[in-house]
Amino acid sequence: MxxxxxxxxxxxxxxxFEVGLGAGTWGWRERWAEPSALAQGDLIIIAYGGGGRxxxxxxxxxxxxxxxxxxxxxxxxxxNEPLWPDEKAGExxxxxxxxxxxxxxxxxxxxxxxxxxxxxxxxxxxxxxGRGFFTEISQDTQAEIIDALSSSSxxxxxxxxxxxxxxxxxxxxxxxxxxxxxxxxxxxSMQERGxxxxxxxxxxxxxxxxxxxxxxxxxxxxxxxVPWVRIFDPDCSPSATSGYxxxxxxxxxxxxxxxxxNQGTTNVVNGSFPAKPPxxxxxxxxxxxxxxxxxxxxLEQTIDLADSGKLGAGYERGHIAGWSYDAGEIPSDDIxxxxxxxxxxxxxxLYGQGPRNQDHSVTPAAAGPTPDIDMAWLERMxxxxxxxxxxxxxxxxxxxxxxVLAGPPGTGKTWLAxxxxxxxxxxxxxAVLTVQLHPSYGYEDFVVGLRPVASKGGITFDEVEGPxxxxxxxxxxxxxxxxxxxxxxxxxxxxxxxxxxxxxxEYRDESIRLxxxxxxxxPSNLYVIATMNTADRSIRSIDTALRRRFDIxxxxxxxxxxxxxxxxxxxxxxxxxxxxxxxxxxxxxxxxDRHHTIGHTFFMRRRFxxxxxxxxxxxxxHPLIEEYFFDxxxxxxxxxxxxxxxx
Numbered sequence: 001m002x003x004x005x006x007x008x009x010x011x012x013x014x015x016x017f018e019v020g021l022g023a024g025t026w027g028w029r030e031r032w033a034e035p036s037a038l039a040q041g042d043l044i045i046i047a048y049g050g051g052g053r054x055x056x057x058x059x060x061x062x063x064x065x066x067x068x069x070x071x072x073x074x075x076x077x078x079x080n081e082p083l084w085p086d087e088k089a090g091e092x093x094x095x096x097x098x099x100x101x102x103x104x105x106x107x108x109x110x111x112x113x114x115x116x117x118x119x120x121x122x123x124x125x126x127x128x129x130g131r132g133f134f135t136e137i138s139q140d141t142q143a144e145i146i147d148a149l150s151s152s153s154x155x156x157x158x159x160x161x162x163x164x165x166x167x168x169x170x171x172x173x174x175x176x177x178x179x180x181x182x183x184x185x186x187x188x189s190m191q192e193r194g195x196x197x198x199x200x201x202x203x204x205x206x207x208x209x210x211x212x213x214x215x216x217x218x219x220x221x222x223x224x225x226v227p228w229v230r231i232f233d234p235d236c237s238p239s240a241t242s243g244y245x246x247x248x249x250x251x252x253x254x255x256x257x258x259x260x261x262n263q264g265t266t267n268v269v270n271g272s273f274p275a276k277p278p279x280x281x282x283x284x285x286x287x288x289x290x291x292x293x294x295x296x297x298x299l300e301q302t303i304d305l306a307d308s309g310k311l312g313a314g315y316e317r318g319h320i321a322g323w324s325y326d327a328g329e330i331p332s333d334d335i336x337x338x339x340x341x342x343x344x345x346x347x348x349x350l351y352g353q354g355p356r357n358q359d360h361s362v363t364p365a366a367a368g369p370t371p372d373i374d375m376a377w378l379e380r381m382x383x384x385x386x387x388x389x390x391x392x393x394x395x396x397x398x399x400x401x402x403x404v405l406a407g408p409p410g411t412g413k414t415w416l417a418x419x420x421x422x423x424x425x426x427x428x429x430x431a432v433l434t435v436q437l438h439p440s441y442g443y444e445d446f447v448v449g450l451r452p453v454a455s456k457g458g459i460t461f462d463e464v465e466g467p468x469x470x471x472x473x474x475x476x477x478x479x480x481x482x483x484x485x486x487x488x489x490x491x492x493x494x495x496x497x498x499x500x501x502x503x504x505x506e507y508r509d510e511s512i513r514l515x516x517x518x519x520x521x522x523p524s525n526l527y528v529i530a531t532m533n534t535a536d537r538s539i540r541s542i543d544t545a546l547r548r549r550f551d552i553x554x555x556x557x558x559x560x561x562x563x564x565x566x567x568x569x570x571x572x573x574x575x576x577x578x579x580x581x582x583x584x585x586x587x588x589x590x591x592x593d594r595h596h597t598i599g600h601t602f603f604m605r606r607r608f609x610x611x612x613x614x615x616x617x618x619x620x621x622h623p624l625i626e627e628y629f630f631d632x633x634x635x636x637x638x639x640x641x642x643x644x645x646x647x
Contacts, residue, residue: 001136001137002041002138002139002142003043003134003136004043004045004134004136005038005043005044005072005098005133005134006044006118006121006122006124006133006134006135007044007047007131007132008047008121008125009046009047009048016084017046017048017066018185020084021046021102021105021185022184022185022222023185024073024099024101024102024222025098025099026044026046026097026100026132027092027094027097027098028094028131028132029093038072038075039072039075039440040072040075040442041072041444041449043071043072043142044069044070044071044072044098044132045068045069045070045145047066047068047111047122067105067148068102068105069103069142069146070100070101070103071100071101072098072100073099074440075098075440076097076098078095078097079095080092102186103459104146104149105191106148106149114144114148115137115141117135117137118135118137118141118145120135121134121135139459143459146459166333167204167333168205169330169332171196171201172201172257172336173327173328174196175193175196175197175201176254176256176257176330177327178192178193178254179193179251179253182223182252183223184222185223193223193227194218194223194227197216197217197227197228197229198215198216198217198218201248202214202216202229205231205340208340209231209340209344210344212232212233212344212347213231213232213233213234214229214231214232216228224311225252225307225310225311225312226250226305226310228240228247228248228249228250229247229248230246230247231245231343231344231347232244232246233351234470235473235474235477236351237264237430238433238467239264242264242433242434243263243429244262244263244288244320244350244351244429245261245263246262246347247259247260247315248260249312249315251306251307252306252310253306254327255326255327256304256324256326257330258303258305258319258322258323258324259322259323259325259340259343260303260320260321261288261343261346262315262320262322263281263284263318263320264318265281265314265315265317266311266314278317281318284429285318285319285320287427287429288320288350291349295342295345295346295349296320296321296346300321300323303315303322303324304316321346322343323339352428352430373422373427375390375423377423378419378420381419382416382419382420384416384558384561388553389420392553393420393423393424395551399551400549401522402505402527402528402529402551403529403530403550403551403552403553404489404530404532404550404552404553405417405529405531405553406552406553406555407554407556407599408533408534408556408557408594408596408597408598408599409598409624410599410601410602411556411599412561412601413531413532413533413555414487417529418432418485420483421483421485421527424481424527425480425482425483431474431478431481431482432482432483432485433470433471433485434485436488437487437488437489437491437497438491438492441493442493442496442497443498443499445466446466446467446468447465447466447469447498448464448466448469448517449466467484468484469514471484471526472520472522472523472526478525479525481525481526481527482525482526482527483527484526484528484529485528485531486528487531488532489530489532490532490534500512504520504521505528505550506549508521508522509521530550534595535595535596535628556594556597557585557597557598557600559578559579559582559600562578562581563578566608570605570606570607570608571606571607571608572608573607573608573610574608574645575645575646576645577603577608578603580644580645581598581600581603584597584639584644585597587638587643587644588625588628588639591629591635592628596628598621598625602616602620602621603616613645617641625639
């Protein structure tokens with residue numbers, strides 16, 4: 001059973017209904033009891049009926065309305081972000097919100113066609129339009145809802161002629177044509193584009209790419225300018241933000257499609273997708289090109305997706321090599337599949353699986369460790385002492401295969417974790433899986449769970465393996481180390497995330513039963529490196545059983561790292577920069593504790609000037625100090641820039 005939130009929108013709600021669906025979000029004026037039980041993955045069903053209160057007998061007659069079904073992806077509070085037409089700048093009249101992925105939508109659907117449990121939700125909600133109420137629905141009930149909405153589903157090119165020749169060619173041309181009607185809202189053109197990208201193109205490719213997986217995306221909520229369909233190995237690229245993969249990209253201006261060997265170019269942080277550092281993207285690109293060598297001869301090294309400053313520009317930066325096809329001149333399916341075959345052979349090399357021979361056998365792996373990712377490299381990259389680094393590595397390899405890097409904000413914990421992972425895995429990017437933990441993250445996300453997946457004619461629930469299972473399976477298939485990096489571990493409910501896996505963290509030579517597996521264990525070559533911001537949550541507050549399974553390494557602010565950084569690479573124009581940071585942290589430690597201090601990375605730039613110090617203080621450090629002293633506002637004035645620096 002799955003929880004479903006039903007919302008009926010009254011006569012004044014049409015504009016809100018359209019805006020909410022276009023943005024993939026819904027909100028309410030005040031909190032009420034039921035939404036406290038909401039969780040990521042639950043469903044939301046919104047109906048616009050064109051009127052206020054509805055008589056009970058109307059529901060079972062011919063009363064009709066617009067109905068949308070979505071899967072909840074985020075629950076949050078927005079105090080000042082306006083969205084709907086009756087909200088003013090800086091004021092959110094509907095602050096309690098959920099974001100959702102639109103699964104299906106239809107207009108003029110008789111409510112009597114819906115399951116009775118859903119009708120009862122709308123009857124209750126109609127007495128207080130806009131408010132939502134819960135029920136639990138089965139998978140069969142969800143299928144009924146999809147069936148009820150299917151009468152107005154958009155027939156797509158592939159659905160109309162699934163056996164037609166050159167279905168890939170025709171579908172790609174159609175997506176490019178729809179790009180000229182781009183809208184961030186879920187218009188009819190964008191619905192057709194979504195079905196082509198998410199369903200039809202992946203279905204046409206499956207069965208032609210061997211054991212590779214296929215998925216298509218055009219964004220959740222606001223529609224993306226550059227949709228894509230990627231082909232990948234889930235073990236080596238569990239998400240589009242990590243690892244290497246082949247991908248069809250559609251330019252924002254509709255002028256071209258690109259088949260690209262690409263890589264994850266963003267991180268996932270609280271539902272947003274900030275870009276990875278350019279040097280990290282370039283490093284992985286150069287590694288891939290060096291490994292592939294002559295295989296890339298004649299392929300395009302740069303691409304143009306006409307999406308400057310947005311996600312499309314990120315795909316351009318991540319591009320390794322590939323082919324561009326102009327609109328109106330998309331080649332036949334035979335040529336497209338031939339190019340894709342070459343791309344997948346290159347992908348096997350990047351995955352360390354070897355190229356495919358003419359007889360479709362697999363030759364020995366060509367990828368190996370990068371020899372210069374040694375201890376000297378690790379010291380240069382992290383600016384930390386060899387003694388400290390060796391202690392962390394020794395702990396992973398002999399004491400506990402999982403460690404926590406704990407410290408206040410800005411001490412470079414994530415940077416240290418990434419470089420430790422690169423050193424331990426010998427520079428194999430596919431052997432490092434990164435997970436950004438957050439408050440709504442759970443066992444179903446981390447280990448294994450069921451997810452609703454939209455398909456033609458209904459919704460199915462597929463078993464989806466989380467990053468822990470993916471990392472463990474990968475580690476069992478290789479002889480080298482694999483690292484699972486858990487960023488900001490303190491932000492999640494850790495016992496809920498790990499579940500029975502807490503047992504295996506300590507007993508690596510034993511196995512237990514999972515929900516979908518008779519026997520599961522954690523291999524000895526799987527290492528876990530977690531980071532924790534101690535200003536948000538003390539080590540003492542972590543579950544005792546979990547805490548003793550991790551070796552914890554303190555990462556305090558370090559003036560020595562700051563000095564070494566500017567001695568080696570950067571240019572510092574602020575006199576006494578490191579001394580001022582140390583004095584600031586002594587004062588904060590005296591007033592609060594060592595966990596509420598300011599890390600050295602706040603002061604690290606290629607060139608750090610007095611103006612940079614002023615901006616950093618005003619925009620980052622002082623707001624953080626205000627947060628530290630939120631219950632002692634009279635103490636904030638004791639902490640001013642000129643107390644610690646004479647600049």
